[in-house]
Every structure is written in structure tokens, then in C-alpha cells.
Amino acid sequence: MNRTLDGVGVTIAELATNLSRLELHRAVVDKTELTGKFDLHLSWTTGVPTSLTNAPSADDPNAAPPPASPAGLSIFTALREQLGLKLGSAKGPVEVLVIEHIEKPSAN
Numbered sequence: 001m002n003r004t005l006d007g008v009g010v011t012i013a014e015l016a017t018n019l020s021r022l023e024l025h026r027a028v029v030d031k032t033e034l035t036g037k038f039d040l041h042l043s044w045t046t047g048v049p050t051s052l053t054n055a056p057s058a059d060d061p062n063a064a065p066p067p068a069s070p071a072g073l074s075i076f077t078a079l080r081e082q083l084g085l086k087l088g089s090a091k092g093p094v095e096v097l098v099i100e101h102i103e104k105p106s107a108n
Contacts, residue, residue: 001046009037023075027094042082045072
């Protein structure tokens with residue numbers, strides 16, 4: 001399925017948050033040091049492998065992105081070709097919500 005993300009006056013941090021929620025379902029951290037707001041248009045195809053284990057390593061700045069599928073661009077390739085941004089995999093701290101107990105409310 002083809003997807004697009006359009007934004008007017010978007011910070012890179014906001015883009016990272018949207019990528020986390022919409023496509024990758026993992027934390028995306030902005031390490032670009034870019035400030036300001038940008039207008040953007042991003043198009044990619046879902047169903048193209050987006051496993052972060054196949055993503056270029058953050059330690060290898062020359063690593064090639066995953067190849068594009070005949071069905072369309074992966075989110076990795078689209079970010080690189082359309083916005084000049086690179087998405088890499090790295091380990092780091094994340095916020096976690098732990099629920100220790102849950103029960104149904106009483107029928108008062």
C-alpha cells in the first residue's frame with residue numbers, strides 16, 4: 001500500500017515521532033541537530049520490509065539502505081532519496097510503562 005506524509009512547518013523531532021507511530025512502531029530519535037521547521041512530502045510503500053535489523057547501522061555512515069522493492073520504496077529509501085535523511089539502527093534507553101496490577105471496576 002502506498003503511503004504519504006505531508007507536513008508544513010514540521011520539526012525533525014515531530015517527523016521522528018510520526019515515523020515511530022505510523023510506520024516503524026519503534027522509537028525514532030532525532031540526532032540530526034537540524035533546527036527550524038520544514039515543509040515536507042514523503043511517499044513510500046508499506047509491505048516493503050522495514051525491519052530495523054535490516055536497517056543500515058548507525059555506526060556505518062557509508063552503509064547502503066535496503067534495496068527498493070519492485071512494489072515501491074521502503075521507508076528507509078524514501079527518507080534518504082526524498083528528504084536526504086538516514087534512518088539507522090542503534091540501542092539506547094527508552095521510556096517504558098509497567099502495569100503491575102489491573103482489575104475490573106466494581107459494579108457500584
